[in-house]
Amino acid sequence: MPKKGGKNAEMGKETQAQCKRAKLEEAPCSPSVLNFETPDSLFASLISPIKEEEFFREYWEQKPLLVQRDDPLVAAYYLSLFQLAELQELCHQGLCYGRDVNVCRCVKGKKKVFNKGGKVNYMQLKKDFDQKKATIQFHQPQRFKEELWKIQEKLECYFGSLVGSNVYITPQGSQGLPPHYDDVEVFILQLEGEKHWRLYKPTVHLAREYNVESEERIGNPTHEFILKPGDLLYFPRGTIHQADTPLGTSYSTHLTISTYQNNSWADFLLDAIPGLVFDTAKDDVALRKSIPRQLLMQVDAAEWPEKLSSLLRRLAERVEQPRELRASDMRKDFITHRLPPCLRGGSESLGPGGKLPKIDSKIRLQFRDHALLTVEPDQEDAVSTVSPPCLPGVGWGGPGMDLLLREGHCTQLKGLCFSLLSPQTHGLRFPLSHLAALKQIWSSSTVTVKELTLPSDEEKQNLALALWSECLIEVL
Template identity: 70%
Template sequence: MKHSAQELVEQRGCPAYCCRGELSTACKYQNWNFKFHDKGSVNMPKKGGKHAEMGKAMQAQCKRAKVEAACSLSVMSFESPDSLFGSLISPIKQEMFFREYWEQKPLLVQRNDPLLAAYYQSLFQLSDLKELCSQGLYYGRDINICRCVNGKKKVLNKEGKVNYMQLKKDFDQKKATIQFHQPQRFKEELWKIQEKLECYFGSLVGSNVYITPQGSQGLPPHYDDVEPGDLLYFPRGTIHQADTPPGISYSTHVTISTYQNNSWGDFLLDAIPGLVFDTAKEDVALRTSIPRQLLMQVDIADSTKKLSSLLRKLADRLENTRELRSSDMKKDFIMNRLPPCLGYDSDPLTPGGKLPKIDSKIRLQFRDHAIITVEPDQENSDEIRREMVYVYHSLKNRRETHMMGTEDDTTSEDGTSQQTHGLRFPLSYLDALKQIWSSSTVYVKELNLIADEEKENLALSLWTECLIEVI
């Protein structure tokens, strides 16, 4: 498959063409491409103009980024999120990756390893679609059929359910690319990879599969080969395009993407309202009225000095704040991420082992799948609501709906409501919860609560949700 990095664009607001004109959102994500099934090449445009100049700069970056592995690499390490990511980009070290490539320039890691090439090939194959279609796939939601005609995307989707024979016919005769959305819903190995990456980045991780037939439109001359077993990383904002050259039956690649809506701007939009709310309770300046008719004015230049002064006060308070309320981003991540991948034949999580008692020694399970937030009491509709501690987790999330947002993101395909799973405690429990989260092990009787009954109730509540175990 040929990948053409046509130009570097601004980090947000620009589409990226992926897989023969398929419109992607690479401007919002960091992208990893896993290449397998055939030989291919990465290409750059060489004609004059602005795009060519930007292309030449990117070509030089990619050439410097090319890395040949000195020795054979084994398949992925799933011991921890850190080890998984390390094995993903090996032999590049993580420190070097984030220092030199992350959000800066593409990275091509070339590895002549048959074991790794075979592993990548096992992630998804064209033959997998035959079985998946029998389970009920739909055009648009699960699969797109498209071609690049005169530089533009042409969607060839039918209506309703996908028929595999028709899909194969469009693939063979119309030379259409198959885009399969979120294969981790069906392929356990991708579930394992993406669940660990979500733990590693603390951000949602989605994926797509692109299967492209032979004889697709040509691309400009290549400047680097992408072989089976290689990995190609694109920072957000990189426009890229792929096709399959003649002589190869078809080409498949998996694109794994992360870090959409995870910028400092997104975090500020989420955290500042809580900071303003907390500051206003103590600073009377934030509770004084705005100037008369300010909302009716076109020019508010006279009020900007006052507003700037208030923002400086917020900045001063922020420097001395240990915690920021970012509940919306936290909850969105926890509610929509993958559940833990415990094994292909594992039953759903249920509490097990000994019940926690006052003398029990406990430890946190699934640390990467749970968060603590402080929010106004959601069950009290009074005008003045007291603050409560909420523990949210993703242990009961549904893998089948991962990254499959609909018009109403709170409702799944079968009509059941998707909700955030977790527990609610009085604010006085916050220190004890932090104690459990920050300790490798802790005795229930040593929890930072006054009464033994409170300590046992906290431990039992967390045990019931499978968040702690007794050791």
């Protein structure tokens, strides 16, 4: 099952920053049944006719949801997202085993892998599919399919968490993976053919890691059904599952969309507490006192729980005080590896254009769903300017913005663009005195340059011009 975030099981974390490769030559997409106007509207249309409130109250992290639609329009749209017939052209674009494609089959409860190594040869892939009844697992298809890119990018805005995807193509009478559970929330979209699913009671609720389970341990399924084109399935992390293509169906194609890997309260606390301890120790002498002599030499430190509890209570009191929280590693990981926005009109749509911002101009932040505001210390004294966005691939570059407000020294507005190898950063730096003005732009739907909270008109115009030159604001 695909993963996104700190540990990407299928492709590695580097794939999250990959920009879209050469686009498939494809027929016009069927009319969308999804509403891309906002992240909220996209998710609502994805799970329709189930309402968002009902979904999060009754199903999210609790139990599976099966939406069987029997709707030709939805089925046609799902079919346009990805088809087996597209694999031949994709192989000509230089797909590689492991990085892009896995070929596998479940044999006697174990996963057997048929990867050859190196580049994928379509004829060999088809041979394994037809003769060995192997499943083709295609990683991160949004790199090649505009509509999938749009779906994932909007879902990342909706959840505030990285989103991954895989396509699974399985021939009839075969099963790709043994019974297992994942550490991600899973949405299944059935694209072609039919798939027979069996779900089982979790042995580990809301699991934090992937694991294969034996048939003997999992017992009888709690849910068993056939997914048909246009159907949607959701199940929480930890849900044991297996799926096969029934006889009579030539093959099945489904899309797996996954999210919320390493995104629990435990992960948040592991990330936040070290900084909290560091900050609190500056003001609280109790945390700066030495640990007892020979404590590190003791096998059993059971005599110290009362002291540890007391210190933890002091940290809890610190959390309850109003304070500026620092940017966490989770937040940095999210903004660095999320998908940039899917832009129409090619790379020129990201170039500065239109009127220059003047003192009376109305401006607004672009790509609001891709902006984060964080404050953290900086050791640099200089104010510096870094290069503007690079645009890797026509229409597929775009900034994910991390507004880093450096305590005491400078403010960095950092836009991100993406390449096939690694993310590259660029941005601007401003004095911390610009914080209030940047927050105005951040929080307002529109704002007039002269209304910005800065001492002089010159500073206001310079701030607006700097942001405009990086394509981070537009002039209305």
